[in-house]
Amino acid sequence: MNPIQELRDKLNNIIIEALKKAKDEELLQFQHIPGFVIEVPKDSNHGDFASNVAMLMAREARMNPRQIAQIICDHMPEHTLEIDKIEVAGAGFINFFVSKKWLYDIPALVSAMGDQYGNNPRLNKQVQVEFVSANPTGNLHMGNARGGAIGDTLANVLARAGYDVEREFYINDCGNQIEVFGQSLEARYLQLMGKDIGFPENGYAGQDVVDTVKNIIRTHQDGLLSMESSVRQKTLIDYALNEKIKYIKSTMADFGIHYDVWFSEKTLHEAGKVEEVVDYLKERGYIYESEGALWFKTTAFGDEKDEVMIRANGLPTYFAADIAYHKDKFERGFDWVINVWGADHHGHVARMKGAMQAIGYDPDHLDIVLMQLVRLYRGGQIVRMSKRTGTTVSLDELIEEVGKDAARFFFVMRSPDSHLDFDLELAKQQSQDNPVYYVQYAHARIMSIFRQAKAAGAELKKPAEVDFSILGAEELQILRKIADFPEEIAISARTLAPHRIARYVLDLAGLFHSFYNHHRVLNENKALQDARLVLMDIIRITIKNSLDLLGVSAPEQM
């Protein structure tokens, strides 16, 4: 149920009917009705809805937009909508002033839908969101954290927007980096066993690798010393990957994220899917050999330069595996595939889409959400992140310091396109300056009102038993905001903009706090109290559902 969308659809039909009627009467001349919009004007003086249809028709109809608008108004058919006023305004806008009575139906809708409120009709479309997909060779960093918050919120939003959603984590468990990882593990192992041995130049120098090796020693002691190097590395890698993936899974769970699929890159190679896709491209003539390597002619799809698929040493590149991976995704039947990537991978986007085109899939069914980098601040000072010095803050440490709720909210608060300054002090603050606190507090405050109401013997009545015409302008504004929620979800999904939900719930919490500071819910006027209690209940539901989307808890008291 999306009340805004329903009203919009009805107005849309009325306009089209009016146009047809005017054409029949030969007052307007046109072949096609243009793709006009019915929008909610920013300024409420311009009505509840406004359409630009007259402006768009001006050229074809060879008439002044305001005249066209007037003709449309004069030909509005009979309809069931209660409309107070329709006016022609500005350059030719048609403004609709819908009777406020439609808002009185909102509480019953929200109340009946409960935790389902906000959900749009099912679309029967399968969408996959792949996000984080961190290398299992180290700790989760702030980029992974932001990707997690964005990806998971986006998945939640898409689900409520009507899609069938799957969350997936791609595990890069083979390739060059894993070899380097193995060499690093081996060096640490030998060092810890007292051998005087150097460390690989580009190895993983972090303390977490040392810790992992210490865990291995705890169970295997010196048992790996006698092994041949390649066997030893494999043993170390298997153990370490297992440990790292367990760490990632548990940290993600602490962050409120639960994946449907953990997809191993290795299985792709083992199943021959990578060779398969290279062969496929070869058959189509997109592959050529040069300097011992096999190249994919990505320039044929707008890339700047061709890319290596199979290296001279016979091993496929990450790109080759990634094409096979994305082919596999589409073969699994997804109508829409979404990846959340760090902005440092942007160069990969065009060639990935090109690759999809080359293997016969519509590149428009693949969307990449690129997110900009994160900067951590502590008391106005930037927290430098350096793997060398080991001062990097990991996601598990962040969750421990500021809590899951603040972390989730902060990471998703800004547009993915925007660099994110994460203020650790603000995130911990128990004050209304802290946006997550501000929203949660609104929820807790409403719960408190209900506790007070119960103590006073006041009950929450069913919306049908309550007269909402007693409500004033501020309450109606809140109703209007609540009515927007499903539409907000639809837009957020369509534009892949999960930060809109954070802003939405901040707005709603702001309206609530402001109302709370001016009016008493529990008061002498019982009819008013009944209406306000219902209003409080649907604010509570909408805030709760918004916070659910964000993966943030809604406390009963604070």
Place this chain on the structure above:
RNA sequence: GCGCCCGUAGCUCAGUGGAUAGAGCAACGGUUUCCUAAACCGUGUGUCAGGGGUUCGACUCCCUUCGGGCGCACCA
């Protein structure tokens, strides 16, 4: 050099081609002790980085210049 993102109020940021560009913080002025706590109310003259273009209409789309970030591996 080429490509992607960004540039909006003092600061941090919103802004699905629509009408007079918004919010929070900060600043300034005022009120107040009330279901949850020093909270509440009010106050914005912004070259939407600059310049061109498309459009009835541009912060939004295109071109270009400047500034910042990030990429441009037989790494992932």
